[in-house]
Structure formats: C-alpha cells, structure tokens
C-alpha cells in the first residue's frame with residue numbers, strides 16, 4: 258500500500274505572454290515567457306494522489322466530480338513521471354504498474370481565465386513526482402498538462418524557456434528570483450467574469466499561429482528584447498520598467514488576438530475601461546505605479562507595490578461600485594485611503610457589479626507538500642467528500 262501524498266500549488270500570471278505553439282502535442286511554445294507566481298494562501302489547487310495494487314483503473318476527481326483519466330494531457334503527465342521514475346530507479350517495477358487515484362480541488366473558479374489549469378497541472382505533477390520519488394526538474398512534465406503550468410512549478414518570478422530541441426527537453430521553467438526578492442510586489446485580480454471562456458487558449462493560439470502576421474513580428478522582434486529587459490527590471494526591482502513592459506506585452510497579445518482570423522476577443526468593455534483608468538491613474542501620479550495584464554479572458558491582473566494598494570483599492574471601489582461591498586475585496590487584509598478629488602475625476606462611478614470581486618494577493622512560493630494529514634483521499638484511496 259502506498260501513502261497518500263497531498264500538495265498545494267500556485268497560479269501564475271504572465272507578464273510576458275505565452276501565445277503560440279511550435280508543437281501542439283508536446284506543448285512547445287514559439288516564445289519565452291515570464292510570470293510571477295501568486296501566494297498559495299490566497300489561490301491554490303490542492304491535489305492528493307496514491308497508487309494501490311487493488312485499484313482497477315486510474316481515476317481522477319476534480320472539484321468533487323469524477324472525470325475521465327483518458328485525456329491525452331493527463332495521460333502524458335502520468336506516463337512521463339513514470340518514465341522519469343523508471344530512469345531514476347526511484348521506485349520498484351511493481352509500484353510503477355499500480356493504478357493511481359487523483360483527487361483535486363481549486364479554491365477559486367476553474368476554467369475562468371484565472372489560470373486554474375496552470376495551478377492544477379503543476380499540483381498534479383508535483384504530487385506524482387513525490388509519490389514516485391522523482392528528484393529532477395518536473396517543469397517539462399507539467400508543461401505537457403498545460404503550457405503555462407510549467408511556470409507554476411517554481412515560486413517568485415519565473416521564465417519559461419521556449420527551447421529549440423524537437424523533443425522539448427530544453428523547454429523548461431527556471432526561477433529568475435525567489436518570492437523573498439521583491440516582497441513589496443502585490444497583485445489585485447479584478448474579476449469581471451468567472452464563467453468559461455468562448456475560445457480556449459489552445460484554440461486561440463492555433464488560430465493565431467495559422468493566421469496572424471503580427472504574431473510572427475512579435476516573436477521575432479519584440480519578445481526576445483522584452484524578456485531580457487523585464488528580467489533586468491525584476492532583478493533591479495525597477496517597478497516602472499517592469500510595469501511598462503507588462504502592459505505593452507498584454508496589449509500586444511490582445512492585438513494578436515484581433516489580428517487572428519477569425520479574431521479572438523478576450524477583453525471586454527470593462528477590461529478596456531480598467532486599462533484606461535490605470536493609464537490615467539499613472540499619469541496623474543506622475544510615475545507608473547500600477548501595471549495591468551489580461552490573460553485569455555476579461556479579468557485584469559494589476560501588479561503594484563504594497564504601498565500603493567490602499568489608494569488603488571479606493572479608486573477601484575469608487576469606479577466599480579459593488580452590491581456587496583463587504584465581500585468585494587478578498588484575500589490579503591487590505592486598507593483603503595480617502596481618494597483625492599483629482600483621482601475621483603478619472604471616471605464616473607459605473608453601474609453596480611461590473612467588477613464582481615477583487616482578489617488581493619502577492620508573489621509567493623512554488624508547490625508545497627501538505628503534511629498535516631488533510632488529504633482529499635481517504636484511507637481506501639477514495640475522495641473523502643464522496
């Protein structure tokens with residue numbers, strides 16, 4: 258009988274976006290990307306795994322529902338972890354034959370553009386690596402689940418190297434700086450919609466690769482320089498530079514969406530209003546204090562320094578009134594401060610609930626094993642909730 262392993266893993270939000278694959282099966286990207294990993298105490302995936310000789314088949318329960326294990330992405334992750342364990346001779350042959358049970362939960366909406374697949378696959382692969390006692394870097398295995406998941410294998414600021422090898426062996430994530438390097442860096446996720454998106458990232462990028470001229474230009478002439486510059490800005494803790502590159506890269510990624518044929522539109526009027534407000538706020542402040550970035554959905558992720566959070570929360574609350582003001586900001590304890598008239602004049606208050614809620618979080622660590630026994634599987638290896 259094997260023990261139950263439980264791991265929690267973070268989401269990450271890219272500041273240099275991954276958009277476009279050179280190999281769809283191996284999930285190999287056309288460009289490097291850079292992200293910050295966000296604190297697991299606020300948003301995380303939690304996954305328990307175990308392997309037993311009596312299990313008839315591999316099984317996965319996701320957010321309380323049994324799902325099929327026969328998705329190519331899940332199969333690839335499990336197969337590669339086992340292959341690594343066999344190569345490292347970390348467990349015996351019998352153990353590798355046993356079937357596995359996986360139970361996972363996200364403490365935030367799944368498939369809503371909040372990077373659930375990144376946290377989910379990083380969590381699964383880290384838990385399996387611990388189960389099979391794999392010691393080497395598993396970012397290239399998490400990548401097989403969802404590209405952006407490879408960056409959630411590390412904390413702090415992370416780079417995913419596109420790599421050039423056809424087998425993907427050099428398409429791995431590395432840490433640029435750990436979570437303690439820039440402790441003032443925080444994030445506000447403005448949730449404008451948390452329902453499933455119209456075009457998945459996988460399909461959106463396929464259309465972009467097939468049709469967008471701008472994507473070719475971006476990959477060749479923009480991303481390489483931006484990647485070096487933002488890494489430098491992170492190392493030097495140069496917030497204005499970090500923020501400017503972050504916003505430009507998000508804008509270019511969404512421009513690629515529009516340049517795709519048919520176009521992929523992820524930002525909404527609310528997203529564009531957020532971007533307008535942040536530019537005005539920075540202009541009035543006399544320096545860049547906040548960066549926005551948008552993934553394949555309408556939600557904004559604002560990166561900003563801790564000292565500026567109270568004013569920015571007041572600004573968001575002023576422009577985007579909520580019908581449930583007490584529960585509007587979740588996550589870290591946040592203060593507010595009175596908003597001066599000059600900031601109030603940026604934009605009139607909008608109709609209620611255009612922003613549904615805000616998640617206040619910060620840069621955090623990578624995946625961690627949970628040792629307090631709070632597994633999602635019971636002694637029999639079945640979901641506790643069942």
Ligand SMILES: Nc1ncnc2c1ncn2[C@@H]1O[C@H](COP(=O)(O)OP(=O)(O)OP(=O)(O)O)[C@@H](O)[C@H]1O
Pocket residue numbers: 302303319361362363366367368369370371372373374375376377378380381457458552553554
């Ligand atoms: N905890 C988890 N464990 C395993 N797989 C997960 C987990 N959470 C999400 N997934 C997988 O990821 C899929 C959702 O990925 P999708 O890319 O559609 O959404 P997202 O990650 O929230 O959005 P985005 O990638 O645009 O930020 C789920 O359908 C599921 O297959």
Ligand SMILES: C[C@@](O)(CCOP(=O)(O)OP(=O)(O)O)CC(=O)O
Pocket residue numbers: 270271273274275276284290374402403404405406458459551552553
């Ligand atoms: C816009 C993005 O969030 C795209 C993420 O795409 P996914 O990693 O979800 O795509 P697949 O590899 O097809 O699973 C940008 C980013 O995170 O870099």
